[in-house]
Amino acid sequence: MGIPRNDETETGLVSRSVRGSVPSLRAALDAMPAPRTFWTGPDEATVVAGGVAAAVTADGRDRFTSVRDDIDRLLRSGDVHAGTEAACPRLFGGFAFHDEASDNNGTWADFPGARFVLPRVQVTDTDRGTWVTVNAVGADATPEAVERRLEEARERLAAVEEAGPRRGSHIVSRTRTTPRETWRESVAAAVDRIEDGDLRKVVLAQALAVTLDDPLSVPDVLADLGETYPDCYRFLVEPTAGLDRPSLLGATPERLVSRHGRTVTTGALAGTTGRGDTPTEDDWLAAELLDDEKNAHEHDLVAETIREQLSPFASSVTAGGRRVRRLETVQHLFTPITATLDHDTHVLELVEALHPTPAVGGLPPERALATIRETEPFDRGWYAAPVGWVDAAGNGSFAVAIRSALARETTATLFAGVGIVADSDPDREWDEVQLKYRPILDELE
Known part of the structure; x- marks a missing residue:
């Protein structure tokens, strides 16, 4: 209606x-x-x-x-x-x-x-x-x-009966939109643009289409994601009511913005490494991530831009210390950012000002978006875009729709991206994309 x-x-x-x-x-x-x-x-x-x-x-x-x-x-x-x-x-x-x-x-x-x-x-x-x-x-x-x-x-x-055992499924085929050699060429071309001064950073993504042997159970996947990623935002959006309706679902660690009254909460999440097999290896990878110049540079670009984007609305913007945020399959650099609004600003005004953050788009924004359009062989749709809620007071909470998939019956398309800066290595960036598929991929398998 x-x-x-x-x-x-x-x-x-x-x-x-x-x-x-x-x-x-x-x-x-x-x-x-x-x-x-x-x-x-x-x-x-x-x-x-x-x-x-x-x-x-x-x-x-x-x-x-x-x-x-x-x-x-x-x-x-x-x-x-x-x-x-x-x-x-x-x-x-x-x-x-x-x-x-x-x-x-x-x-x-x-x-x-x-x-x-x-x-x-x-x-x-x-x-x-x-x-x-x-x-x-x-x-x-x-x-x-x-x-x-x-x-x-x-x-x-x-009176609803408790759901029965979770229905498992198996992946029977996978199709990549971006072959590895094409990826190397795309990353190299982006690095050339950065070195020429046309860009400071651009986020390039891939899509992975999978076919399952049984229809996907969305409630089961969301429940499993909740057990594995309890500190993430989990979401489901279904735009239509048909039997063959698509479902956008995910478990994202990235908050775009939350607004309650005059208080705004957001953060910079950029820079990634894997998890270790032992606590010692985990700590070593986290320390390496904190000290890595490439990841620190990428992260600082995101944090600096978010502070600048909030400044026109706020009487104060405060950033906490940079730290490592650990998830089940990856570790990220994270800086919490809070602001106090200097006037009554609707959450959707903040969403518009912040989207896309450099963590999913790039810098300068317009050139990065044009590069994404020219480079990626698929349409992002709602991937890496704001999802969330709004109330009558203009409060709301929005996350960035990463670690997500678009599912329909026995098919699902997964999305993942990485930030490209001047010293990005195509093969390392390829490996990072595969890590970011795992939250959804693990549940589908």
Whole structure:
């Protein structure tokens, strides 16, 4: 359902929440009507949702502003009763990496330049308990009807049976979009541009298409990712409700930005090495990463640019000390960055200002984006783009959709990229890409 664009038309949003229970979030997601939504992040509520009460879409360069205006129009006059802030109406979704889509009939055909959904039914799991929410917009949005549906949803979810054993699958074929020799040539060409002064950094990505012997179970993959990557943002975006619907899912360590009131939280995540087989080797690799000039240079470019991008909105920007962040398969250089806003700035204004960070795009931004377009033999779609949520107060939380895959029945396309700077070695960068496939690849296998 779309949003009325006549400012004199009331959207008629009605939202009601009640405490509830489900056997597990995995079982709840499996039981949700399509299209489904999943979101969780460090120190955030976990949301499992289904159906569409309202949707906002946009394309082109003004998509951030267009989406923000439509979301404000939808949420500003709502009749909302919620027992906790996390269960209040939120729209979940994201954006394409590039302003202009180039894959209208291909892999990303179902994903516009921006799409956000107000779910019809939502389960919100917080440290204060679990809440069931029902949202409605338009002709069927009366308090009586919504309260009746809420009770039905609460009873239905409480009666959902625990999901059975996780369904495994096996990869039967793999197809790379970028052969190794082509990769070497692309990295060498990028290094030449950097040495000529045309670029300071560019992030080049690869795509890996796999075929499975059984249909992918999205709830199972997200549950497994939660066990392996508990400190990452996990997300699911399904743009359509058909049986053959695509699912964008992932477990990303990279927060783009979170805004709550005047407090903004983000960080620089760039520079990568592997994990060791022993604690001693792990520590040695971490120390080597901290001392590595190439990785330190790449990381500092990202941190410096994020601080500059936040400065116009903030009365203060503070960066913590650079450190190593360890994940299951890789280790990253990480610098936490916080800011205090000097005026009421919507989270989507911050998303627009920060995307793409040099960790997934490059510097200077426009030249890096042009290089990516010219070099990569596939469309990024929503890969490495902002995904997250927005509420009525302009608060929200967005992650960068890396360590992700676009899945559909028995196929999945995985994406991974690396930052290219002046002293990048094509073979080392190739090996780093393979490491970054592993979070999703391991779960598929």
